[in-house]
Amino acid sequence: MRFDVVTLFPDMITAAASYGVTGRAIQREIVSLSVWNPRDYTNDKHRTVDDRPYGGGPGMVMKYRPLHDAVESAKQACSQPAKVVYLSPQGKPINQALLSEACAVSQLILIAGRYEGVDERFVSKDCDDEWSVGDYVISGGELAALIVIDAITRLLPGVLGHEGSALQDSHMNGLLDYPHFTRPEQIEDSSVPDILLSGNHADIEIWRMKQMLGRTWQKRPDLLKNKKLSAAQENLLQQFKSEVE
16 A cells, blocks of 8 residues: 655654554555655745635645645556545544545545645645544644554554454454453552453453443443444443443
8 A cells, every 4th residue: 555645744754654563564565655745846946835815814824736736746656546635623533444444545645734724725626535633733734644644554464463453453343442461460459350361262252342342331432322232242231330330
């Protein structure tokens, strides 16, 4: 899969993406990453990419032409159809389902805006979608782009050390993850649950499902509103609630 990021701070993207899961995936050529600076597509000596907003108001707005030309260059670098996404607080919330769907895209072009925003004509004419990392505002889209790249990369075949790792992540099945423990077995007055030491894998799987249901109910009850639980899952959730109470 190919990622392209249109950004005024290309070094910020390439430096951060060189670490961890994404960095290893790039080294192994499972994914590729290219950055495109809109300043390289300007014609004035100051390499101007922004201007004052029509109608007045605070801040500056990124200009249409440098962004458009950067996107066109990114598209021409790949022979496959591209999906262009503007990272914006007005976009649809990013969730695991959206990221899983994006794995099927050959080239994902992410637009990291800055200043007060970008010319609306660029959004309507050049972008296929708008995504948001949450209901808050950050100074630019670079951090959002890095989140998207990391989250999608870890879903691609061959990226993680164990093929089942991503499938067990929070939100993959609409539930939060179960609690994890490692050595030592005892830390002060806290010990690993006995079930995890039993060696009974069937019972462990049941315990883990109960914990997933219970933790989702405790921390993100909104996720359960739209999830249809089986009778067995309903029973496990009721057991968890009883144990807590």
